[in-house]
Amino acid sequence: xxxxxxxxxxxxxxxxxxxxxxxYTDSSSTYLYWYKQEPGAGLQLLTYIFSNMDMKQDQxxxxxxxxxxxxxxxxxxxxxxxxxxxxFCAESRGGGADGLTFGKGTHLIxxx
Amino acid sequence: xxxxxxxxxxxxxxxxxxxxLRCKPISGHNxxxxxxxxxxxxxxxxxxxxxxxxxxDSGMPEDRFSAKMPNASFSTLKIQPSEPRDSAVYFCAxxxxxxxxxxxxxxxxQLSVL
Numbered sequence: 001x002x003x004x005x006x007x008x009x010x011x012x013x014x015x016x017x018x019x020x021x022x023x024y025t026d027s028s029s030t031y032l033y034w035y036k037q038e039p040g041a042g043l044q045l046l047t048y049i050f051s052n053m054d055m056k057q058d059q060x061x062x063x064x065x066x067x068x069x070x071x072x073x074x075x076x077x078x079x080x081x082x083x084x085x086x087x088f089c090a091e092s093r094g095g096g097a098d099g100l101t102f103g104k105g106t107h108l109i110x111x112x
Numbered sequence: 113x114x115x116x117x118x119x120x121x122x123x124x125x126x127x128x129x130x131x132x133l134r135c136k137p138i139s140g141h142n143x144x145x146x147x148x149x150x151x152x153x154x155x156x157x158x159x160x161x162x163x164x165x166x167x168x169d170s171g172m173p174e175d176r177f178s179a180k181m182p183n184a185s186f187s188t189l190k191i192q193p194s195e196p197r198d199s200a201v202y203f204c205a206x207x208x209x210x211x212x213x214x215x216x217x218x219x220x221x222q223l224s225v226l
Binding site: 033035040041042043044045048088099100101102103104105 | 116143145153154155157160203205214215216217218219220
């Protein structure tokens with residue numbers, strides 16, 4: 001199976017919360033990341049969590065990590081039209097020297 | 113800092129032609145990565161350099177692909193000869209050694225091989 005898996009699409013109404021889920025396989029990952037890609041642009045680091053943490057909150061963003069289940073989620077509160085983008089989950093391998101492994105990305109679609 | 117700079121932004125070429133993609137990493141960043149993005153396969157790591165030395169090129173699809181980093185501020189990814197299946201967005205990313213894997217991406221080069 002794939003190393004990092006995500007749903008391809010998520011549709012939410014403006015003002016609602018968005019929850020994007022991700023599963024990964026490498027239990028030795030030191031950090032887990034969420035990147036955002038807007039149309040025609042490169043990936044921009046949104047937030048990250050250290051593997052010994054369960055939760056991290058940063059303004060409208062909440063990251064939850066369930067290390068036992070190798071499950072990572074990103075919650076965006078009060079979703080706005082500007083949040084429309086592709087969101088990538090990524091894991092670093094042990095030691096991290098070989099870069100990140102990305103999921104295929106979740107397209108977040110905002111309905112008015 | 114201007115961030116990671118890639119050129120060109122768009123490249124359209126005919127099958128069989130040589131293509132060269134360029135990248136200028138953020139000053140002071142020791143590691144540089146080349147990724148390829150397609151709808152089918154998502155983001156694939158092609159090769160990465162540390163202190164200008166190629167560390168892992170196992171992601172390079174085949175011998176038609178080559179990458180160089182002659183100095184700390186410049187890298188190229190070359191495809192020769194190009195094929196239609198090489199059409200993709202190619203991203204360059206860099207990071208300093210102490211960045212806990214946080215990668216900084218360029219805007220990418222959209223390559224279309226006709």
